[in-house]
Amino acid sequence: MKHLLYGGLLLAALCLWACRDGNLGLGKSLVESSFYNVYVDTCTVDISTVKLDSIETGGDSVCQLGHYSDDVWGEVYSSYYAEYSVTNFTPSADNAYLLDSLVLRLIPLGHFWGDTLQEQRISIYQLRYPIVLDNDEELYNTTSQLLEETPLTTFTYLPRPGAKREVEVRLPDALGREFLEDIVAQDDRFNSQDNFKKYFPGLVFKAEADGGCITGFLVNDTAMSLNLYYREVAVESEEKSLTFSVNMDYAYTGIKQDCSDSPLSVVTGGLENLVHSTDMDNRAYMQGLTGYYNQLEFPYLNDLQSRGEIVSIEEAVLCLYSLAKSYNEVSQLPEDIRLYITDENNVLEDYVYGSDGVTVQTGDLVVDEMYGKETYYSFDLTEFIRNNFGTWGSKRQKLLMSMNDDDCATTFNQVVFTNEPGQDRQCRLKVRFKTYNEQ
Incomplete structure (x- = not known):
């Protein structure tokens, strides 16, 4: 999986609230026994925040441009690096060719993160050298390139949510004339992609x-x-x-983030450096292109065994609440988040599927449009809890949670999970189980 996979300990004390459906006496003449249905509403969830070292962003059909800063995510710059494909052209010796303009064509998707009433300035630089793939033949949000010191041009635009109005940016006429004259002269620099990118390595779109x-x-x-x-x-x-199109094999979105003055300053790259929510004011964080995702465990699950001589899991539902007012017209919630099962060594084993065993669950999102307090994601974890109930140590599986691969690599969608102990709106596992006791 491209980028991912890879949660704070919301250790609330395990609170059990049992609802019994009645005593079913079976074989009373032989053995006194009882069956009960029991419902647990607040089984502790241990959720941590993790940060990916890098996300593969090469070849994506969406790029992100701009700068945004807030108290939660810190300061983020998003730039785009692109090589361009050579264009074939056969001039006529009998005709003359005159430059009109060299123009970049940009089409906003209507997706945004930040204040859409504020203009954004983007400077366009020429790359100093052609883009080179990393050692594993990929391009990541952390891949760096050298660029020329002076921008070719700078432009401003005002983001418009939902609008896809085209933006045109005129580049210097001197560069356009050079292109046209060399093409008409059938210069070798336009004979192949290798020659062209040595002559014109590409462009960098960098936010101010x-x-x-x-x-x-x-x-x-x-x-x-x-x-x-x-x-x-x-x-x-x-x-x-x-038209010189982007060579998708050598183009990617680059991210720079400074979260030294934000709650995320304690999170460093790598799953081994996960930070429990108890160390982050009972919160956990997920965001796309900056690479934040989560790990989940259920440390007190086996305490349910004390409810009877035999305990069987009937249903388990995970509810993950978004912090009230952490999303709004500035910050957008992901609509699709996934759970991945890992072993004790964090090796990925599978997705968490729905009841049909085929459909990958995407965290059914319920949004409280009026107050924002009852917004949450839910997953049916019945099969996972059954498989892990009664297991310990190396036999116990864990869960990783992130946005789907495409959204993770192309958006800044985000969610802040809350798990304040004793509060109604916290990350919780709801379990219904049956118990059997001999009298």
């Missing part, structure tokens, strides 16, 4: 620090493209254009 929003942009054959507009002059003048 005065911005207050990060916006998603589409990337495809025409979006984020470099367009050379010119006139072909023969008997008559005709307007034409050449």
Whole structure:
């Protein structure tokens, strides 16, 4: 899985509230026995926050551009690095070719993180050298490149939630004329991709620090493209254009984050450095491109064995509550989060599936549109709890939780989970089980 997988200890004391459905006497003439249905509403959930060292963002059809800073996530810069594909063109010796403009075409997706009333400034730099893949032939949000000291141009835009109005940015005419003259002259630099990227390594879209929003942009054959507009002059003048598309194999979103003054300052990369929610004011954090996800365990699950001589799990539902007012018009909740089963060594074994055993659960999201206090995700963990009930140590499985791969690599969607001990709205495991006792 691309990037992931990889939670604070919301250690609330285990509170059991039993609801008995009556004494069912069976074989009373032989053995006095009783069956009971028992419901546990607040079985302790241990949720921790983890940070991925890196996320694979190469080749994605969405990029993020901008700068945003707040008290929770710190200061985040999102940039885009792109190599461009060479374009074939056969000029006519009888015609003249005149530059009109060299223009970048950007199409916002309407996705955003931050204040959409504040303009964002983006500077466009030329790469100093062609983009090189990392050792494993991938590109990540942490991959670094050298760029020229002076930007080719800088532009501003005002994010518009839900709108996909095209943005055009004109690059220097000197660069456009150089392109056109070399193409018309059939210079070797335009004969192959290798030659072209040595001549023109690509572009970097870098946010300036005065911005207050990060916006998603589409990337495809025409979006984020470099367009050379010119006139072909023969008997008559005709307007034409050449399109240089992003070479998706050598393009990626890069992230820089400074959370030294935020609650996340205690979280460093790697699953071995997970931080329990009790060490983070009873909260746990998940976000896409910055790489925060969660680990979950149920440390007191086996205490249920004390409820009877024989205990069988009938149903288990996990409810994870979002901190009230942690999402709004600035921050967007993920609609799809996944649970992954791991062994004691954190080796991934499988997804958590639905009751059909085939459909991957995505954390049924319930949103409290009025007050925001009753917003939560839920998972049916019946099978997982059955498999782990009565196990200890190396036999006990754990859960990792993150957004799906695409959202993790292309969005800043986020959720802050709350697990305040003794509060109604906290991460909890609801278990219904049967007990059998001899009298």
